[in-house]
Amino acid sequence: KAGVTQTPRYLIKTRGQQVTLSCSPISGHRSVSWYQQTPGQGLQFLFEYFSETQRNKGNFPGRFSGRQFSNSRSEMNVSTLELGDSALYLCASSLQEGPGELFFGEGSRLTVL
Amino acid sequence: QQPVQSPQAVILREGEDAVINCSSSKALYSVHWYRQKHGEAPVFLMILLKGGEQKGHEKISASFNEKKQQSSLYLTASQLSYSGTYFCGTEGSGGGADGLTFGKGTHLIIQP
Numbered sequence: 001k002a003g004v005t006q007t008p009r010y011l012i013k014t015r016g017q018q019v020t021l022s023c024s025p026i027s028g029h030r031s032v033s034w035y036q037q038t039p040g041q042g043l044q045f046l047f048e049y050f051s052e053t054q055r056n057k058g059n060f061p062g063r064f065s066g067r068q069f070s071n072s073r074s075e076m077n078v079s080t081l082e083l084g085d086s087a088l089y090l091c092a093s094s095l096q097e098g099p100g101e102l103f104f105g106e107g108s109r110l111t112v113l
Numbered sequence: 114q115q116p117v118q119s120p121q122a123v124i125l126r127e128g129e130d131a132v133i134n135c136s137s138s139k140a141l142y143s144v145h146w147y148r149q150k151h152g153e154a155p156v157f158l159m160i161l162l163k164g165g166e167q168k169g170h171e172k173i174s175a176s177f178n179e180k181k182q183q184s185s186l187y188l189t190a191s192q193l194s195y196s197g198t199y200f201c202g203t204e205g206s207g208g209g210a211d212g213l214t215f216g217k218g219t220h221l222i223i224q225p
């Protein structure tokens with residue numbers, strides 16, 4: 001079956017701009033989580049959505065937001081980009097709500113100049 | 114509180130054994146292990162639950178010491194395909210409200 005699909009795979013933005021990243025989970029998976037991966041901090045939890053509702057949120061500023069649609073597809077948005085937002089943003093889907101077996105996408109690599 | 118993984122990196126010959134440790138300062142409900150190869154998505158290896166239940170696959174084993182909030186991943190008779198970065202993710206005993214908190218990873222290189 002098809003895996004988790006993230007688009008775009010690579011993008012370059014400048015400070016102050018905003019960006020929207022998209023994630024299509026594995027068919028039948030209702031939970032979508034987002035993680036930020038950087039060399040210095042590793043994988044950091046951003047938020048989790050289940051049945052269109054945000055269930056959990058990590059320790060990130062309000063510039064980071066997300067949503068989930070009725071078909072379980074999810075988007076995350078980062079507004080007023082900062083240099084430190086440069087990272088690989090990973091989306092993971094799972095069957096159940098909460099930490100379980102996560103299926104990660106290959107990520108969207110964001111570079112902020 | 115981010116769990117601490119050790120060692121940070123290890124280089125082995127094919128067929129040798131490796132142990133990767135994960136230690137947390139908070140009470141844990143579960144420990145999750147993932148492997149990420151360069152340029153690829155992290156892949157699930159195993160979940161260890163409080164109470165001793167273990168779920169996973171592949172020829173890799175792990176332990177979870179609830180009292181010490183520690184977990185160890187054991188790779189026996191390592192294969193070239195085991196190379197990658199291993200992450201442990203922890204879930205606190207209060208539930209998964211903060212998602213998984215991952216360590217910074219252990220880089221494992223298996224040489225022929």
